[in-house]
Amino acid sequence: MSSEEALGSALSHWFSFNSWWLLLPFVMLLVVAAFIVAFVLLLYMISPLISPKPLKLNGAHVVVTGGSSGIGKCIAMECYKHGAFITLVARDEHKLVQAKKEVEKCAINDKQVCISLVCLYIFKCTYAQEKLGPVDMLVNCAGTSISGKFEEVEVDRFKKMMEVNYLGSVYPTRAVITTMKERRMGRIMFVSSQAGLIGLFGYTAYSPSKFALRGLAEALQMEMKPYNIYVTVAYPPDTDTPGFAEENKTKPLETKLISETAGVCQPEQVAKVVVKDAVQGNFSSSFGPDGYMLSALTCGMSPVTSITEGLQQIVTMGLFRTIALFYLGSFDSIVRRCMIQREQSKAADKRE
Numbered sequence: 001m002s003s004e005e006a007l008g009s010a011l012s013h014w015f016s017f018n019s020w021w022l023l024l025p026f027v028m029l030l031v032v033a034a035f036i037v038a039f040v041l042l043l044y045m046i047s048p049l050i051s052p053k054p055l056k057l058n059g060a061h062v063v064v065t066g067g068s069s070g071i072g073k074c075i076a077m078e079c080y081k082h083g084a085f086i087t088l089v090a091r092d093e094h095k096l097v098q099a100k101k102e103v104e105k106c107a108i109n110d111k112q113v114c115i116s117l118v119c120l121y122i123f124k125c126t127y128a129q130e131k132l133g134p135v136d137m138l139v140n141c142a143g144t145s146i147s148g149k150f151e152e153v154e155v156d157r158f159k160k161m162m163e164v165n166y167l168g169s170v171y172p173t174r175a176v177i178t179t180m181k182e183r184r185m186g187r188i189m190f191v192s193s194q195a196g197l198i199g200l201f202g203y204t205a206y207s208p209s210k211f212a213l214r215g216l217a218e219a220l221q222m223e224m225k226p227y228n229i230y231v232t233v234a235y236p237p238d239t240d241t242p243g244f245a246e247e248n249k250t251k252p253l254e255t256k257l258i259s260e261t262a263g264v265c266q267p268e269q270v271a272k273v274v275v276k277d278a279v280q281g282n283f284s285s286s287f288g289p290d291g292y293m294l295s296a297l298t299c300g301m302s303p304v305t306s307i308t309e310g311l312q313q314i315v316t317m318g319l320f321r322t323i324a325l326f327y328l329g330s331f332d333s334i335v336r337r338c339m340i341q342r343e344q345s346k347a348a349d350k351r352e
């Protein structure tokens, strides 16, 4: 037999029906291994997408900082309408008394209680817990805004923004978190802003304090998830509140025109949406079509709480970025037009 013939017969023997049987266990092993790998990968992908169990607001104790006015007051009223017990926290006692009355009007049963606390950073948690039991949901809504051109905003205002909007949310959260961890349940809400997702003309002091809340919320959520505590960040657009009216007195024209893109909404509507999202344990809570696009576009590495949310982000990302480029173009042109107008009116003043 020549060597070629020998090779031929060896090969034909190798490929004969009988010898395939020898390979079968290996093939099966490979298939099983592939299934296991696919299953593990799927588990990894699905596990962050599993939705949390909704919180029962009926009988729950909800603490709202900044609960004496605007969005905070409406959040308190919305929770009261669902049977919650409320602690309102703010500095001005007069406003608090007024707000407490309004909240109490929303009662759905006669067991409900609403108490108010005059304090801010050092939130008297023990007192509130003695009165109404452990805190089930904390809403960090106390905050304020400063707008103006970067070089015209005094340096200590930048500090004030971080103190009120950022640290003003850290301290109350610190006060409630240990008990929440022990009880393995709870909700923490941070009220940021659309200006906490996009930096806008006039908000060099305000925006960073709202961006900071997102960082805090992401880190905190990763720590708290195994304890069944869910964090929500709300990103409302301009909302018709006393705080907003105050802000408008000194807001640069550019900031007004750019913010108008997303419109002005009512605090009651915002409250409804954010309370629903917090109850469901959604990480981000947005309002209106612009808000939805903005939060999907800026999802980054933030947690997801449902399969639909994850899929929507995957599918819409490119489209929303395309739309965003048009928005950015229009914001640039607003800024340019305002600058030219200012220069022209300055020149006219000089001529006179």
Ligand SMILES: NC(=O)C1=CN([C@@H]2O[C@H](COP(=O)(O)OP(=O)(O)OC[C@H]3O[C@@H](n4cnc5c(N)ncnc54)[C@H](OP(=O)(O)O)[C@@H]3O)[C@@H](O)[C@H]2O)C=CC1
Residues within 6 Å of the ligand: 065, 066, 067, 068, 069, 070, 071, 072, 090, 091, 092, 093, 095, 120, 141, 142, 143, 144, 145, 164, 165, 191, 192, 193, 194, 235, 236, 237, 238, 239, 240, 241, 242, 243, 244
């Ligand atoms: N209105 C809007 O257009 C938008 C608002 N937001 C955010 O929502 C939150 C609530 O806003 P809004 O309802 O408009 O505000 P309001 O000014 O109407 O209410 C603010 C609340 O926070 C309390 N507060 C605590 N500390 C301060 C402080 N240093 N300065 C001012 N108020 C303080 C106030 O009570 P007291 O003064 O007695 O302490 C009050 O209860 C804020 O964090 C704001 O940044 C986000 C997006 C849009």
Ligand SMILES: CCCCCCCCCCCCCCCC(=O)[C@@H](N)CO
Residues within 6 Å of the ligand: 144, 145, 192, 193, 194, 195, 198, 200, 236, 237, 238, 239, 243, 244, 247, 258, 259, 260, 261, 262, 290, 291, 293, 294, 297, 320, 321, 323, 324, 327
């Ligand atoms: C696909 C991409 C869509 C992009 C849409 C962009 C819309 C930007 C509008 C920003 C509005 C900011 C309002 C801030 C309100 C606020 O925090 C203060 N009023 C507080 O008092």
